[in-house]
Amino acid sequence: MGKRLTNRIAVGVLWLCGLTTVLVLGAVIVYVFVQGIGQITPEFILTAPHGVNAEGGIGPTVVATIYVTGLAMLIVTPVAVLAAVYLAEYAVQGRLVNTIRFAADTLASVPSIVMGLFGFALFIEAMGLGFSVLSGALALSFLMLPIVMRATEEAIRAVPRFIRWGSYGLGASKWQTVSRIVLPAALPRILTGLILAMGRAVGETAVVIFTMGQAIYMPLVPLDPGRSMTVHLYTLAMEGINMDAAYGTALLLMVMILIFNLSARWLAARNRRLKG
């Protein structure tokens, strides 16, 4: 085989593999879109299901999903950001810090069903919070913690040294430098991490089925139970109750996650423009 032929074959294989990725994504999106688009109406999104076959809408599950994700964000953001500030700015770099980092990375790879089981044992059995939005949010925050913490740490480390020096050079203390210069400069990247973690939380099933339950009520206070969109989708599809509603839910979920990912990209791009 000539060099040129080998080269062409290699490029062809690479191209095919790249194409496969796009095709798989495209196939999933097109399939869910075709199956689900007929369902998507304002009523479907806003009203509650009724009847034995869950006719009508999925309103309470949309609310429960946004509620539990939002609450998890509120819980996880301060903890993760402050932990990252400590790790990146204050901790003496060494074994302890490496151990914390390793723990965070391992935490990120714990299977979500295990996290759900643990959340159930801790928040429902031990702490008696019941199947509730609060239990779900706490368990989800375990899942989001390493993502947000590592993203924040990277964001803080990416703030150029000479910008900090500028602040120190003006007689700023360490905390003044961190709070007024470093964190604002790192904010776009931190937000990107937060949004990606939210996307992960919105799509999570195992954790919330264990901790928030499956009751299809509109949750009001954090101690109410609720059924997330993913759990609703799972129930509808596994029990074959209402496949149309299942596809409608799937499509809406994908649109939500797509919006999260696009806004993360938009933030990152805007950030590059501002710095450039």
Place this chain on the structure above:
Amino acid sequence: MTAMPAPAHTDALTGAAKFSVRDLDFYYGDFHALTGITIDVRENAVTAFIGPSGCGKSTFLRCLNRMNDLIPGTRIDGTITLDGEDIYGPGVDPVDLRRRVGMIFQQPNPFPMSIYDNVAFGPRLHGIKNKAQLDEIVEQALVRANLWKEVKDIMGRGGLTLSGGQQQRLCIARVLAVQPDVLLMDEPCSAIDPTSVQKVEDLMADLKSSVTIIIVTHNMQQAARVSDETAFFLQERQGEPAELIEFGRTAEIFTSPHDRRTEDYITGRFG
């Protein structure tokens, strides 16, 4: 530029010593970077530190506002006094020191915020909240930094949208806004355009009546143009600490240096 201009203010040489450094040795961990530095930096004059890359002049500059404290594992021997007070003495807060001894870096480093907020950052840090007072400080600092005319109508725009040379003058304004006694400039012109270099050199001449300026520069013509006194640093052999070879009036250093190594350097035989 071949002819060496006479220093503008030769009387500065009789001025009081702002910084007095005695037998300074400096270490990065095990690496001995500077040895035996003894120098008096005159008040309200421009002093240039010259020498080849890696000769420790920037390191020495950062000793003067304890910026090296931020680098783990650094150590210092000897004394540095500012207005007679030991800046490494007990009870000296480096944060207060850096407010008196401002610093300009090689890379312009505006904060990612508006032009106004950049300049107001220092005064706000030190507790000034009154809007009218801040406006006044910001305007004055920008005027002194030779930038006011260019930015007075775009104060809300991001500091990073300015050109490199404007950014550097913004950083100078930012430092002047905290009213420092001393301005340390670490190769302030090596990353900016020639027009801005001219403006920075002009503002140095204007400022030195009120501020003591120390500039590290690789550009010997610049040292000759802007400074009253010049210090030549050299690391003679790799792995050995750098030393202060010669220090004196700029005109003298550039026309009749006493040390052959100084002569070799300024005539371009190495470095």
